[in-house]
Amino acid sequence: xxxxxxxxxxxxxxxxxxxxxxxxxxxxxxxxxxxxxxxxxxxxxxxxxxxxxxxxxxxxxxxxxxxxxxxxxxxxxxxxxxxxxxxxxxxxxxxxxxxxxxxxxxxxxxxxxxxxxxxxxxxxxxxxxxxxxxxxxxxxxxxxxxxxxxxxxxxxxxx
Numbered sequence: 233x234x235x236x237x238x239x240x241x242x243x244x245x246x247x248x249x250x251x252x253x254x255x256x257x258x259x260x261x262x263x264x265x266x267x268x269x270x271x272x273x274x275x276x277x278x279x280x281x282x283x284x285x286x287x288x289x290x291x292x293x294x295x296x297x298x299x300x301x302x303x304x305x306x307x308x309x310x311x312x313x314x315x316x317x318x319x320x321x322x323x324x325x326x327x328x329x330x331x332x333x334x335x336x337x338x339x340x341x342x343x344x345x346x347x348x349x350x351x352x353x354x355x356x357x358x359x360x361x362x363x364x365x366x367x368x369x370x371x372x373x374x375x376x377x378x379x380x381x382x383x384x385x386x387x388x389x390x391x
Contacts, residue, residue, distance in 0.1 A: 245270050245299070249332045252299075253340035253365050260301055261367060276302035280320050281347050281360040321349040323362060332365070340367050 247256065259266050272288050279287065288298035307313040316323035323345040332340040343364040348355030 246297070247299075249330075249342055249365070250334050250339070253332050253367060254334050257301075257340065257365055257367055271299045271301055274300040274302050276300075276323075277305050277315065277318055280318055281358075281362070316345065321347055321355055321358070322352060323347055324352070324355075338368050340365055 256266060256271055260271075274284070274287065284298045284300065288300050305315040307315040324347075325343055326346050327344050330342040330344075331338055332342055343366070345362045345364060347358045347360035347362070349358055350356055
């Protein structure tokens with residue numbers, strides 16, 4: 233049973249980019265307790281985007297956004313390239329990273345990714361979109377927070 237199914241009627245979890253980075257991701261990286269923990273830990277590379285909805289939903293109401301933490305997977309043990317492949321496809325970065333500021337200080341970055349079914353370079357673009365957040369620090373191996381979005385008709389996702 234989903235531990236988040238008992239939320240009050242009308243409850244919405246819709247944090248801003250600043251809140252995701254400065255509160256949730258910063259606490260997760262520091263191994264600090266998050267009072268009401270609505271963001272689950274997920275191995276993004278062992279799950280397909282269409283399976284996230286059931287795994288990460290909060291309450292019983294229909295949602296278009298699902299939040300989760302996941303570690304980045306490296307393509308090679310000593311390399312810096314990220315492996316974003318699943319069994320059914322891969323997440324491909326699109327556009328430029330967006331800087332996230334809090335009181336005029338850079339605190340993090342947001343990368344947008346699109347899910348492609350199949351293997352590169354011949355994958356078929358899907359409607360699944362994800363935003364990957366990262367802290368602006370010098371630390372390596374930082375957990376990422378993701379929000380996943382499905383584009384039917386309006387949906388959102390999310391290091």
